[in-house]
Amino acid sequence: MRIFIIVIVLLLAINGAEAQTQPQETGPADALWEIYKQGDFEGVVVRGKAMLITETETAQVNLAVGRSLVHQEKYDDAFPYLKRAVEMDPAKTWVYAWAEVYLGISHYKTGNDGRARQAWILARDCQATANATRNARENLRLLGLSEFFDQWKSFETEHFSFRFSDRLVDFNRVDFARSHEEAFGVISKWFGGGPDKKIRFLLWSSQEEADEAGMQALGFSRPDEYLTHAVLGQTVGHEMTHIISRYALNPTVITGLINEGVAVHMDLTGRDQMLRARKLMNEAAVRPLKVSIPALWMDWSLAPDTYSYPVAGAFVAMLVEKGGKERFFEFFVDQSFKHAQEIYGDDLLVWIREFEDELYQ
Numbered sequence: 001m002r003i004f005i006i007v008i009v010l011l012l013a014i015n016g017a018e019a020q021t022q023p024q025e026t027g028p029a030d031a032l033w034e035i036y037k038q039g040d041f042e043g044v045v046v047r048g049k050a051m052l053i054t055e056t057e058t059a060q061v062n063l064a065v066g067r068s069l070v071h072q073e074k075y076d077d078a079f080p081y082l083k084r085a086v087e088m089d090p091a092k093t094w095v096y097a098w099a100e101v102y103l104g105i106s107h108y109k110t111g112n113d114g115r116a117r118q119a120w121i122l123a124r125d126c127q128a129t130a131n132a133t134r135n136a137r138e139n140l141r142l143l144g145l146s147e148f149f150d151q152w153k154s155f156e157t158e159h160f161s162f163r164f165s166d167r168l169v170d171f172n173r174v175d176f177a178r179s180h181e182e183a184f185g186v187i188s189k190w191f192g193g194g195p196d197k198k199i200r201f202l203l204w205s206s207q208e209e210a211d212e213a214g215m216q217a218l219g220f221s222r223p224d225e226y227l228t229h230a231v232l233g234q235t236v237g238h239e240m241t242h243i244i245s246r247y248a249l250n251p252t253v254i255t256g257l258i259n260e261g262v263a264v265h266m267d268l269t270g271r272d273q274m275l276r277a278r279k280l281m282n283e284a285a286v287r288p289l290k291v292s293i294p295a296l297w298m299d300w301s302l303a304p305d306t307y308s309y310p311v312a313g314a315f316v317a318m319l320v321e322k323g324g325k326e327r328f329f330e331f332f333v334d335q336s337f338k339h340a341q342e343i344y345g346d347d348l349l350v351w352i353r354e355f356e357d358e359l360y361q
């Protein structure tokens with residue numbers, strides 16, 4: 001249920017800096033890495049290609065061009081440069097390692113999991129540089145491609161590519177898949193759209209199992225990667241709502257209150273979230289602070305998850321009910337408090353006051 005407020009580009013959470021931190025001799029690629037660091041990938045491609053024609057070809061120049069093409073999402077174009085970088089670095093230095101990392105990304109993005117796995121294992125196992133090793137290892141783990149997952153069972157349905165832990169006992173994968181397909185139908189209909197690719201859905205038997213694999217706290221989704229890591233016992237609708245809403249409505253400004261709120265609202269449990277939040281407020285051993293809705297909107301970390309999630313779910317339900325679905329969708333693309341004020345006008349503060357009165361009565 002974790003939220004990723006910062007939209008990170010999975011697999012590319014690296015920048016040009018590491019190229020500069022490597023022990024390296026000066027060479028023709030130095031100027032390229034400077035441009036690369038500034039994020040001018042087209043500039044690297046243009047200058048790099050010219051250098052490959054007119055100057056001495058080096059592994060680094062090929063790597064810089066290949067990486068820049070990957071950053072531009074031109075995966076097919078990147079392959080020859082990255083392969084050439086690998087060929088030209090038989091000593092398997094950092095150049096080789098990063099070329100394999102980026103080959104893995106290109107294979108993965110073009111739908112070849114097997115070759116992505118191979119490339120990342122090569123990058124990881126050559127241990128040429130800590131950052132490349134870590135990047136390869138994390139990609140393998142996050143996408144369920146490392147050796148840890150070798151015994152997991154695959155199950156393909158229309159909208160999901162499931163991977164089920166081999167430690168799930170008394171588990172009916174057909175029922176699980178069916179309930180998720182049904183939920184997908186309901187939720188994508190509600191949003192009027194959904195992802196253009198299957199959701200890669202990894203189901204763990206427990207958090208302990210995930211800890212063993214070095215995985216972060218479950219469950220979570222990475223909509224940009226069509227990826228969900230879930231643990232048995234989660235609601236059927238929550239995680240897929242993150243992915244479906246992302247592709248149906250393309251939000252650009254995401255806040256915890258709204259993005260988690262909609263996932264709770266659409267979790268398909270039918271639970272009364274207001275009731276849950278009030279029970280927690282009145283019965284928890286350590287009572288959460290009575291945070292105001294605008295405060296929680298601005299800073300999602302103000303309240304514990306067990307409390308803020310049902311509050312958010314109830315709040316979104318209220319917004320949809322009072323303002324209508326159409327206006328909610330219009331608002332959803334920029335989930336900030338400021339944008340809500342623009343969309344809902346003076347009503348918003350009135351509704352918030354009524355909501356807080358009901359919550360804290």
Ligand SMILES: [Zn+2]
Nearest residue numbers: 001002260263
């Ligand atoms: Zn969530």
